[in-house]
Every structure is written in C-alpha cells, then in structure tokens.
Amino acid sequence: MPLLPEPGPVRTLAVSTLVNTLGGGLWMASSALFLTRCVGLSAGQTGLALTLAGLVSLVASSPAGYLADRLGPRGVAIGGLVALGLLEVAMVEVRSMGTFLLVAAPMAVFEAAQRAARGAIIGGGVPQERRVHTRAYLRAVTNVGITVGAGLAGIGLTVDTRTAYVCLILADAATFLVAAAVLTRLAPIPPAPRPGSGPRLxxxxxxxxxxxxxxxxxxxxxxxxxxxxxxxxxxxxxxxxxxxxxxxxxxxxxxxxxxxxxxxxxxxxxxxxxxxxxxxxxxxxxxxxxxxxxxxxxxxxxxxxxxxxxxxxxxxxxxxxxxxxxxxxxxxxxxxxxxxxxxxxxxxxxxxxxxxxxxxxxxxxxxxxxxxxxxxxxxxxxxxxxxxxxxxxxxxxxxxxxxxxxx
Structure with a gap:
C-alpha cells in the first residue's frame, strides 16, 4: 500500500480521515473513564448512554445520507465535522447522564451525516473502478489514526485527573475542526438531482x-x-x-x-x-x-x-x-x-x-x-x-x- 495516494480527492480524504480518526482514538480510549470517573456515571449507565447514542446514529444514517445527496456531500461533511467539534467542546460541561445525552444525541446525528457524506464524496468524486480501492485505503488510514490516538490517550489515562480528561476531549474537538478545514480543499460536488417522482428515501x-x-x-x-x-x-x-x-x-x-x-x-x-x-x-x-x-x-x-x-x-x-x-x-x-x-x-x-x-x-x-x-x-x-x-x-x-x- 503506498504511504500517500496521488494528489486529488483521495489524498485530501486520507489526510482528513487520519486527523479525524486520531481524535477518535483519543475519545475511544478515554470516554468510558471520563464518564465514570469525572461525570459519575456507573458502568451500566455508561453502557446504556453509549447504546442510546448509537441508536440515534443508526436511525439518522439514511436521512442524513439523503441530505448529503440533496445539499452536496462536501458541504454536509464539512458542516458535520464543525458541529462535532463544537459539541465535543460542550462535552467538557457534562455532569450527568441527561446532559451527556443532550450532547451525545446531536453528535450522533452529525456523525451519521459526515459519514454518509464521505461515502457520497467517494461515490461522486472518485471514478467507479477506484471507489472500493479508496475505501480500502481509508480503512487502513483509519486504523493508523485510531492506534496513534489511543496510544496518545495513554498519557492522559496515566495522569488520571479531570484536567487530563478535559485535555483529551479538547484535543479530540480540535481534530474535528482540522479535519473539516482539510476537506475545504476538495472541489465542490454538486447536489444530485432527485428524480421527479417516487419516494425520497x-x-x-x-x-x-x-x-x-x-x-x-x-x-x-x-x-x-x-x-x-x-x-x-x-x-x-x-x-x-x-x-x-x-x-x-x-x-x-x-x-x-x-x-x-x-x-x-x-x-x-x-x-x-x-x-x-x-x-x-x-x-x-x-x-x-x-x-x-x-x-x-x-x-x-x-x-x-x-x-x-x-x-x-x-x-x-x-x-x-x-x-x-x-x-x-x-x-x-x-x-x-x-x-x-x-x-x-x-x-x-x-x-x-x-x-x-x-x-x-x-x-x-x-x-x-x-x-x-x-x-x-x-x-x-x-x-x-x-x-x-x-x-x-x-x-x-x-x-x-x-x-x-x-x-
């Protein structure tokens, strides 16, 4: 696998994905301990809260993809990442299961939107014969990003203080915003016209x-x-x-x-x-x-x-x-x-x-x-x-x- 793809949309997606998944590794490694040690949730409450957020993302996936098609996937991907970054900053103020869900539920919607939009970017901006290759390359990049992010999270986990967990959260928020900035280098992909009749979804x-x-x-x-x-x-x-x-x-x-x-x-x-x-x-x-x-x-x-x-x-x-x-x-x-x-x-x-x-x-x-x-x-x-x-x-x-x- 080449370390860097040819200049163009695939390289831009790869860089954005690397930055985004590095932040994902930070959150994946630290979220459970943040919610239990800093917010005060029990292990059962933590599992339930994350499951509910997952359900919201599942329900939102197809409608979010529809919006990416109608509004243009580049804009939806960038907007979703910016919203995720701002909401991640709000995660610092979470003090209960209820306030966590108030932040996590919209995050799940925007996560579904930017994920579907990335798929639409590949579908609309990459030649058909290169789409699967692109997804495969991005998955390899994702593994690298999450692994590096999880490793870096170990520093905060070792310190094990609220300040350390807040720093990890803010670093994750920054990766969303940087990933969005990288995607602005993509050429706009026009919205796909909807057929005149038939169901929307x-x-x-x-x-x-x-x-x-x-x-x-x-x-x-x-x-x-x-x-x-x-x-x-x-x-x-x-x-x-x-x-x-x-x-x-x-x-x-x-x-x-x-x-x-x-x-x-x-x-x-x-x-x-x-x-x-x-x-x-x-x-x-x-x-x-x-x-x-x-x-x-x-x-x-x-x-x-x-x-x-x-x-x-x-x-x-x-x-x-x-x-x-x-x-x-x-x-x-x-x-x-x-x-x-x-x-x-x-x-x-x-x-x-x-x-x-x-x-x-x-x-x-x-x-x-x-x-x-x-x-x-x-x-x-x-x-x-x-x-x-x-x-x-x-x-x-x-x-x-x-x-x-x-x-």
Missing part, C-alpha cells in the same frame, strides 16, 4: 438492498468476536498469558494497515464483491473452529493456535469489508450514493450493537459448541449474500450481468 424501500444490509450487519458481528469475546476467552478459558490479547489485536491492526488495499482487489464489481462476502463467511467459520481448539490445548500450542486463528479471522475481516463496499457502491443509483452509504452503515451499527451479547453468550456460555454454531452462522450468512445481490442487481443491470453477480 429510496434506499429504505429497496428491499433487496435492505436484505443485503441485514446480512452484512450479521457478518459485522465478527468485530465483536475480536473486541469482546476473544479477550474474555483468552483470559478465562485458555492457559495463554494475558499479553496474548495484545498480540491478537496487534496482528489484526497491522494486517489491516498492510493488506486491506490488496484484499480489496477484484471487489470493484458486484460479482467479485459477492464472492468476497461469501469467502469471508467461510473463513470466519474456520477461524471460529481454530479458536475453539484453544480450550483444550496447552502452552505453546495454545499461543500458536491463537496467532493462526487471528490471522484467519483478519483475512475474513478484510474480505468482508471489501465485499460490503463493492456491493454498496455497485447497487447505489448515481443520485443516491449518500443515502445508500448511510443505509449500508446501519447494518454495521446494528451488528455492532448486538455483537457483545450474541458472541459472548455463544462462545463463553456454550463453549466449543458455541464457537461452532457461530462459525456456521457466519458461513450461512455469507452464502446468502450472492443470491440477494443477484436479486438486487436484476433491478439495475441486464439479466446476464445479474446472474454473473451471484456466482
């Missing part, structure tokens, strides 16, 4: 596309395996040292940065993207089966199995991401990239919401049979995506190409 009436979004969201629970279930599994059900949790995360992060662009090759078409999603499902099955073996292995073998399973899992994750991008861009009408990207994001948000409870119940509650059940569910879900894509493509492209999309 066409993505929410596109049943085949919604079926894909649901399936993609179910596959997105694979992130919960890595982030929630696996750390608990390693600590409670294996004899591996706990530092293996960090090793598994490092394997994932480095692999995404180095290999996401390469893994996206061939997913620029609906046919290639559908195959990648199916491949991801079966690869997740293999990773789940390998993870389950660590319950009965010992010492060096356990460590080796965890590393192998982590590598298999991240391969599935790379194909899953690339496949979803290819399908979401391929099925979106030219006048509705924003709302289709917003609706596509709803699937990921849904998957991430149900993942903690679902994957921990299966893996830690059921043990080895739970890992097998989870893996089979991933494989079945992956197999369902190609026929759903074929049905959706049949409404947009000639029949022969639609058939090819399912192979």
């Amino acid at each position: 066409v993505a929410l009436r596109d049943r085949p596309f919604l079926a894909f979004v649901v399936l993609d969201g179910l596959l997105a629970t694979n992130f919960g395996v890595l982030e929630v279930a696996l750390p608990l599994w390693i600590a409670e059900r294996t004899d591996a040292p706990r530092w293996m949790i960090s090793v598994v995360f490092a394997v994932n992060t480095v692999s995404v940065v180095l290999l996401q662009v390469r893994a996206a090759r061939g997913t620029e078409t609906l046919a290639g993207a559908a195959r990648a999603s199916r491949r991801a499902g079966f690869t997740l099955l293999v990773s789940c089966l390998i993870f389950s073996l660590t319950a009965g292995s010992r010492h060096g073998l356990t460590i080796a199995l965890l590393v192998v399973a982590a590598l298999v899992h991240v391969a599935a994750e790379l194909w899953f991401s690339a496949g979803g991008w290819g399908i979401s861009f391929g099925l979106a009408p030219d006048h509705a990239h924003g709302q289709y990207q917003g609706t596509f994001a709803m699937g990921h948000q849904f998957g991430q919401m149900i993942a903690p409870a679902a994957v921990t119940t299966l893996t830690l509650g059921w043990g080895t049979p739970g890992w097998a059940f989870l893996g089979v569910a991933f494989a079945v879900t992956g197999c369902l995506i190609p026929p759903v894509v074929r049905r959706a493509a049949a409404r947009r492209i000639p029949a022969g190409d639609a058939v090819a999309a399912s192979r």
Whole structure:
C-alpha cells in the first residue's frame, strides 16, 4: 500500500480521515473513564448512554445520507465535522447522564451525516473502478489514526485527573475542526438531482438492498468476536498469558494497515464483491473452529493456535469489508450514493450493537459448541449474500450481468 495516494480527492480524504480518526482514538480510549470517573456515571449507565447514542446514529444514517445527496456531500461533511467539534467542546460541561445525552444525541446525528457524506464524496468524486480501492485505503488510514490516538490517550489515562480528561476531549474537538478545514480543499460536488417522482428515501424501500444490509450487519458481528469475546476467552478459558490479547489485536491492526488495499482487489464489481462476502463467511467459520481448539490445548500450542486463528479471522475481516463496499457502491443509483452509504452503515451499527451479547453468550456460555454454531452462522450468512445481490442487481443491470453477480 503506498504511504500517500496521488494528489486529488483521495489524498485530501486520507489526510482528513487520519486527523479525524486520531481524535477518535483519543475519545475511544478515554470516554468510558471520563464518564465514570469525572461525570459519575456507573458502568451500566455508561453502557446504556453509549447504546442510546448509537441508536440515534443508526436511525439518522439514511436521512442524513439523503441530505448529503440533496445539499452536496462536501458541504454536509464539512458542516458535520464543525458541529462535532463544537459539541465535543460542550462535552467538557457534562455532569450527568441527561446532559451527556443532550450532547451525545446531536453528535450522533452529525456523525451519521459526515459519514454518509464521505461515502457520497467517494461515490461522486472518485471514478467507479477506484471507489472500493479508496475505501480500502481509508480503512487502513483509519486504523493508523485510531492506534496513534489511543496510544496518545495513554498519557492522559496515566495522569488520571479531570484536567487530563478535559485535555483529551479538547484535543479530540480540535481534530474535528482540522479535519473539516482539510476537506475545504476538495472541489465542490454538486447536489444530485432527485428524480421527479417516487419516494425520497429510496434506499429504505429497496428491499433487496435492505436484505443485503441485514446480512452484512450479521457478518459485522465478527468485530465483536475480536473486541469482546476473544479477550474474555483468552483470559478465562485458555492457559495463554494475558499479553496474548495484545498480540491478537496487534496482528489484526497491522494486517489491516498492510493488506486491506490488496484484499480489496477484484471487489470493484458486484460479482467479485459477492464472492468476497461469501469467502469471508467461510473463513470466519474456520477461524471460529481454530479458536475453539484453544480450550483444550496447552502452552505453546495454545499461543500458536491463537496467532493462526487471528490471522484467519483478519483475512475474513478484510474480505468482508471489501465485499460490503463493492456491493454498496455497485447497487447505489448515481443520485443516491449518500443515502445508500448511510443505509449500508446501519447494518454495521446494528451488528455492532448486538455483537457483545450474541458472541459472548455463544462462545463463553456454550463453549466449543458455541464457537461452532457461530462459525456456521457466519458461513450461512455469507452464502446468502450472492443470491440477494443477484436479486438486487436484476433491478439495475441486464439479466446476464445479474446472474454473473451471484456466482
């Protein structure tokens, strides 16, 4: 993967994304402790508040994408980032769960808006054959930004005072504003004209596309395996040292940065993207089966199995991401990239919401049979995506190409 893309919209998006996700890493690493130690929320209240904010973002995703299409994605992205920066400053004054939600709810709306707008910028400002490549590159950049931001947050977490947490929040606010300033270098993308008749939120009436979004969201629970279930599994059900949790995360992060662009090759078409999603499902099955073996292995073998399973899992994750991008861009009408990207994001948000409870119940509650059940569910879900894509493509492209999309 080249360190810097060619001058143009992709480079501008990359720089803006790097700055924005650096701030995201600061917030992700410190938000829970800020809310519990400084605001005084309990762990349960913190989880509930973040879940409610996530629900607001989910509901707002498709309408926010519609606005990006109608108003122009560049302006919506910049406006969303500026609003997020100002609201993040207001986070300093949060003193209760109620005041947190008063700040977090509009932040969730503006976050959904700028996210959908970025998808529309790619859809409207990047050639079709380079859109998936661009998303892959930006995901690699995102991992770099979050990792650096989380590392920098460690300084504030070590100091562990309200002043330190406030400094982290203000630094995050600054990254929103700098990211917005970077996006002003983009050439304006004109609003997409809406067809004269028909519903406004066409993505929410596109049943085949919604079926894909649901399936993609179910596959997105694979992130919960890595982030929630696996750390608990390693600590409670294996004899591996706990530092293996960090090793598994490092394997994932480095692999995404180095290999996401390469893994996206061939997913620029609906046919290639559908195959990648199916491949991801079966690869997740293999990773789940390998993870389950660590319950009965010992010492060096356990460590080796965890590393192998982590590598298999991240391969599935790379194909899953690339496949979803290819399908979401391929099925979106030219006048509705924003709302289709917003609706596509709803699937990921849904998957991430149900993942903690679902994957921990299966893996830690059921043990080895739970890992097998989870893996089979991933494989079945992956197999369902190609026929759903074929049905959706049949409404947009000639029949022969639609058939090819399912192979």
